[in-house]
Amino acid sequence: MDLSKIFRAAVVATAAATASLSAQAAEITGAGATFPYPIYSKWADTYKAETGNALNYASVGSGAGIKQIQAKTVTFGATDAPLTAEQLTKDGLAQFPMVMGAIVAVVNLEGVKAGELVLDGKTLGDIYLGAVKTWDDAAIKKLNPSVKLPSAPITVVRRSDGSGTSFNFTDYLAKVNADWKSKVGVGQAVEWPVGVGAKGNEGIAGNVAQTKGSIGYVEYAYAKQNNLTYASMVNAAGKTVKPTMAAFQAAASNASWKAEDGFYQILTNQPGEASWPMTAATFILVYKDASDKAAVAEALKFFSWAYEKGGKSAEELDYIPMPANVVSLVKAMWAKDVKTK
DSSP: OOHHHHHHHHHHHHHHHHHHHHHHHTOEEEEEOSTTHHHHHHHHHHHHHHHSOOEEEEEOOHHHHHHHHHTTSSSEEEESSOOOHHHHHHHTEEEEEEEEEEEEEEEOOTTOOTTTSEEOHHHHHHHHHTSOOBTTOHHHHHHOTTSOOOSOBOEEEEESSOOHHHHHHHHHHHHHOHHHHHHTOOOSSOOOSSOEEESHHHHHHHHHHHSTTEEEEEEHHHHHHTTOEEOEEEOTTSOEEOOOHHHHHHHHTTOOOOGGGTTOOOOBTOOSTTOOTBEEEEEEEEETTOSOHHHHHHHHHHHHHHHHHOHHHHHHTTOEEOOHHHHHHHHHHHHHHOOOO
16 A cells, blocks of 8 residues: 555645635625615626625624624625725724715605605604604694694614714714704714614514604615605705615715825715705725735625626616726725735
8 A cells, every 4th residue: 555645645634625615715794784685685696697696794783793893703704884095994994885875864754655745854853752752743744734644653763882883873974964964963873762673674664664653764675675754855956756776876976086085975965956964875894904915805805897797787676786987996996905915
């Protein structure tokens, strides 16, 4: 028996097994925002069909996503509440926008059709402050003279978890309602004055769907997927607008993306007669110098694919793809700042 041949065969087998384990270690894992989950899920299905590579994304909320990437339990984190340049530097993270979308107020009111109810920012803020308590309140009736409103209490539904959707929603309310700004402020998790807590966009959508007289806020795809009644909004220009792709794009067109500040951008209450007032971007976080660089490389391959081939799917779900010039800035940042070898 030639022991040297057996030894060489064992070495080859061990190397093959190690390579296999390395490939498994490079599996794309991420966690975070529920806001983009519908499009990330769609992209993941298509990407796996095209490449055989899987993306495992946990829709746990922006706050949890940030904590998981900071704890290095996932390859990437996802958040709708962008980190500042200072925080990114402190944590050794790179941040880039993946897609844009919109938040809508959704209601469960019998006989009221989608887009028929009109709200403005001050009134929406007063509802979430508990100052406007019933659907036939004078403030709501003034905005809706022709809508039959019930004399019923408003059940407020809000997030119970750390949320980028909440960050953008409260940022908007703070810009348009002085009492909200002074009493509650802006954050992923705030001291809500009133309301029933629900986890994730999924939780709010489900709660509103089941509760008569309720109001909540979700990313628009959740409103459509769950056949929820959304409200039209009065925007910064004083115009009543419905949540449409054109309205989202009008708001997004005001963005000025810069790699040097981590692409930090808040898109609420943008100017323009056609702008939807609660538009937002969602962001990806990866380590600039991760211990598992192969995993980061695989993640960036997926994100590159999504930028190049995922636009149509995004628009079908009413998300706004990132413009080509922004994608170029993002890829230049990857090449400069993110180590993949």
